[in-house]
Amino acid sequence: MNMKRKLRMGMIGGGPGAFIGAVHRTAATMDGLIELVAGAFSSDPNKSKQMGEELQLAPERVYGSFEELVRKEKELPAEQRIDFVSIVTPNHLHFEPAKQALLNGFDVVMDKPMTFDLSEAKELQKIVAQTGRSLCLTHTYSGYPMIKEARYLVNNGTIGNIRKIYVTYPQGWLATFLEGSEQKQAAWRTDPSKSGIAGAMGDIGTHAFNLAEYISGLRVSEVCADINIVVEGRRLDDDGTVLLRFNNGATGVLVASQVLSGEENNLTIKVYGDKGGLEWQHTDPNSLVLKLPDAPIQVLRTGTPYVSDIAKHNTRTPSGHPEGFIEAFANHYRNFALSLLAIQDGNKPDTAWLDYPGVEEGVRGMAFIESVIASGKSEIKWTPFHL
Amino acid sequence: MNMKRKLRMGMIGGGPGAFIGAVHRTAATMDGLIELVAGAFSSDPNKSKQMGEELQLAPERVYGSFEELVRKEKELPAEQRIDFVSIVTPNHLHFEPAKQALLNGFDVVMDKPMTFDLSEAKELQKIVAQTGRSLCLTHTYSGYPMIKEARYLVNNGTIGNIRKIYVTYPQGWLATFLEGSEQKQAAWRTDPSKSGIAGAMGDIGTHAFNLAEYISGLRVSEVCADINIVVEGRRLDDDGTVLLRFNNGATGVLVASQVLSGEENNLTIKVYGDKGGLEWQHTDPNSLVLKLPDAPIQVLRTGTPYVSDIAKHNTRTPSGHPEGFIEAFANHYRNFALSLLAIQDGNKPDTAWLDYPGVEEGVRGMAFIESVIASGKSEIKWTPFHL
């Protein structure tokens, strides 16, 4: 990749104290393909300004609102203005900035879940189609090289026809009524006016759901959900389990809980076909376990010569040099950037570069949320996945 | 324990080729408390005779049927006849031998699931109550020292009020239509006339269920089951997932599947309370993981000085000397034997000795089977646990 220039990014959200904003900035710029040049970091203009100073941005490129960012950047000469926005606000502030950006000629990277509700998601999907712009949704976990490898092994038939998918996402940080304190992360995630109709199912359940569909290539067709509010006083689900039926007849289970005291963030997935099984867990992200009947267990490792080209493409260091969360995150930005640079040059992006989550995954994620919340309230066992 | 004599065991089932019969014999005699002196090893008298010879039993103590065993042993002088029977036949041949043994003055050890159906189980419970005899049901996994420790830690409040229980029992040996070959283990386990109404749920689901209730001290009150026959041509479930509700409001998930290609026998359980979580898995049975919020993960180990007395009592070697499946199995026999010897001497058994699974666990196991099979057929989400 012989680049002529870096893509210019404008960030929306990610002000002081925001965990995920900092991750986005580091991930975006990690590979020298993207530079941060503008931002509307907070709805409070002073906070936005402060952040811009910390990040050494030109003061005139630091804005007090996303509307201002979109409007003023659009007025800049083409060789100066941003190429795309990165939206890292709470859920209720995803749709409008994305819409404005797209309609004004900017591509979009945005955090998940994509929108506040499914109808917004569908509208966004239409806008993407109309404008022909690119949208990348940062479902981090599908950025890991060994997840790419898992998808590759499913695709090439190594484990046969899929029978069963177990995906589990345990966290413990909301095991107590944290939103009662000043904890910013907890506050908006447990607030229906900001998070939407789901808590844990939206925040981490959608990651788990995306991973299951991404690796397997299957689509969930029915769900049976047990959705709970475990911590007294909480307003949104903090725990849930979903029985899954897939479009090929396979079944599965999805667990997402934020009240499992002592758990960190150990997303785990197991996929079994009629010829073998695959296992991956986030605590050891550079290993992929392959179990074939009547054969030694195999452990595939990031950075080795024997993994697929797509896994290699998403790796920076030789085997034995652990890659982590930020690198996985950066893979999405990198693939998005490589694709966008190619498109801007009038070229067709590599298939490998286009392998980042987009608006379709976003719509399905919102449909997942609506389906499981509906199922959680239903006395009937199975609820169709409503898209 | 200064013993005057060994208990005399008569085995019913466990003829040539039976895996679990050999495990029972080894486990029973491991601690020098029990000797095998009689057997009706097969309904085929020649096979029974052959097995008796292999085991060097006196030919006159090897019988052609369990009825003969019970009748003739009863006629022997008290100082010669067996103290108890060990029943290791397929499920449909559990109830009658157990009933005959109990009614004729013998105590009973038997394999799980306890009976062919719930009504048999309840009748057996009555007979135990009437006769006042002892019955031990070999739910192996609760025999592990670290499972004892887990139960102890729940009881003493270390993890607080239980919120969530995940128990998973994956196997792969029935991933193909093995019953189409001559495989004896597969044949009866997939045959409704021998196994009962359940396949995987009876064979391994009951183990998982028992473990969840044993460790937590809770009782399942409702289930929502997804029960499947994955392998074409099979007549009983080989895969299933059950959402659980417990009597304290906790929820959980139980997975039992025998079609997960490449899996061995890795029963795993995770129990979370409002103060912490516990994890145990059968591939590393001498470790128990304790996760408390905002503290290093703790790994408790078999044979250490810091574990509970009940864990120590069920351990034979110092820490670092792995104990395995046979030792766990033997713990039930040992506790059963210590209790029985005490009772025979007119003494009250230690609480620690009485900590083996009995007829009550058997009844609940059969109720579990009936509940989940009923739920699997129901379109309503939750089915009450019907005892």
Next chain:
Amino acid sequence: MNMKRKLRMGMIGGGPGAFIGAVHRTAATMDGLIELVAGAFSSDPNKSKQMGEELQLAPERVYGSFEELVRKEKELPAEQRIDFVSIVTPNHLHFEPAKQALLNGFDVVMDKPMTFDLSEAKELQKIVAQTGRSLCLTHTYSGYPMIKEARYLVNNGTIGNIRKIYVTYPQGWLATFLEGSEQKQAAWRTDPSKSGIAGAMGDIGTHAFNLAEYISGLRVSEVCADINIVVEGRRLDDDGTVLLRFNNGATGVLVASQVLSGEENNLTIKVYGDKGGLEWQHTDPNSLVLKLPDAPIQVLRTGTPYVSDIAKHNTRTPSGHPEGFIEAFANHYRNFALSLLAIQDGNKPDTAWLDYPGVEEGVRGMAFIESVIASGKSEIKWTPFHL
């Protein structure tokens, strides 16, 4: 194996409080091939008698000394007297009982290290040769199925020509001056008059040494040892590291230490050839890791269909049912018993049955002790292995 009778064992040592005596008894009788019928459990006749009662032996077969045991058992009719002795005394009491037993027509199982010093070991080797009797030395770890598999894979060339062997045996139980208390195990092991010239190197270093030679088929030819007494007041080494040179030019390192606070008993070995490497550790004894260049890591498991016949022969349960320390120990007894029964019947034992450690391993173990203690005192780097 259609046996006509069980072998009769007489135990020397293993009185009240002896850890390893109990392991020997359980392991010996585990497979129904051996029964304990006699014993000289202690040099204190009362203690010996007490132990005999606990074990329900006939009082006339419980002796006050090993001399008495040998003499009186010899006088019994052939169909009553013991077939072999099991010697589980401290090191200084190994040679004499073994010698007396062999010279009086009994075979021998004995604990390691074989004798008090190398000259005794060589004399015992001569006696074994003269008498033609069998001698089994219980180097437990070579009894594990996955160690058998490791040796098999080396033999069949899977990892090529061996280049490097790392073997590490960390314990922590002597991290303090335990012999200052009443701890019986610590007392004799740190006493030169009972243990011999070595402490940790004799107690656990010999196990590590044996394992390295057993798996690799190589022989140590030179050593460079760093031998330490870490705990103040101790009289024998409690820690040491030995650089190894093997007869094929390979090199290696052996670590044995009993002062590593917090360590249990995690013997670990790694063997590398020019085509790949093998790893095994005692905390997970049913897994053997095979690393081949540019290929996924392989984990071979006990009880699977793909392992070697010799591994299968030393396994009791299907894969996924952990076998542990007692089973490994029992494998030596079982192989010894199968061999002895064959010999008594005038048959040639199977090669697989003869695969237990014997007098040759015992001599090499004693030579190892003398070599490393000599090297530890030498200022010259390399000391020849003196046999």
Next chain:
Amino acid sequence: MNMKRKLRMGMIGGGPGAFIGAVHRTAATMDGLIELVAGAFSSDPNKSKQMGEELQLAPERVYGSFEELVRKEKELPAEQRIDFVSIVTPNHLHFEPAKQALLNGFDVVMDKPMTFDLSEAKELQKIVAQTGRSLCLTHTYSGYPMIKEARYLVNNGTIGNIRKIYVTYPQGWLATFLEGSEQKQAAWRTDPSKSGIAGAMGDIGTHAFNLAEYISGLRVSEVCADINIVVEGRRLDDDGTVLLRFNNGATGVLVASQVLSGEENNLTIKVYGDKGGLEWQHTDPNSLVLKLPDAPIQVLRTGTPYVSDIAKHNTRTPSGHPEGFIEAFANHYRNFALSLLAIQDGNKPDTAWLDYPGVEEGVRGMAFIESVIASGKSEIKWTPFHL
């Protein structure tokens, strides 16, 4: 850290195909404290130019030699010219660029081992002292948060007085005569004119050595080395083991080998004191195992609230979000940059910022190389560590 500006970096080495150059660039710029503005990427001006274009540097800041870089950058106005150089060339090209940079007013980051030989190292130490400039040596592994934590726990006495240190660095990439092919990495590392007197001991042995001294705070005082060339035709050591004696009387073992077929890069260290032990391995870098006697094993994790401030300072994401090799590398750059920015502003850097490896570690690393190579040739067991 409210920065006014980014530090400007000029890179020496790191041309097309250099693995470690790319890692340096990513790590240096990861935290927004440093920007790459100049480079002499290759001694071939065309290759240097090509690299500069790929990296989108201003053409006039891309130089054909390090001399040119130093000379021309010095001539630039202070607000434009680089602050420091990053030297990522093979070992024989470390000293001169570092010397020139320091003498001309630039600070230095450089890869290890610091120089071609010990005398160069000592001279560089003098130059650093004379010039008062900063020098950071990128011993990556001490940048990991859990290594910081290990050092912290040693310092605060958690494991007591150190008795034993085991450090093992296994690789397999030089298991064959790779330098016979066109492999650039292998070529210079096995060439005495470029690498110096040591191969594996210089390349990875110095990392292991540095880690042992860093965590323990101890200093090696004597070595006994077994240094080998395993692969035929190779000119420098590819394998070695070193017995260590430390200045407090502790002993240890250091293993470094690049011929262990199938191994990746699993640097592992275990440190034992009289009160407990610590274990860390590079395959699971976000866990630190703490073993205290008679207590559950503890696993400390990156990003948790209970770790030390120094560990937290070197962490970017919350617990459960794995940090890897690049982040560890970046920690050294970040601490170097924070220190340098403070110094430039006339402030005293935080202790935590100064915690990066410097010229003293570089001198000790070179002394280690000379000591172990000398010892490897000696017939005397112990060789003093010659500084």
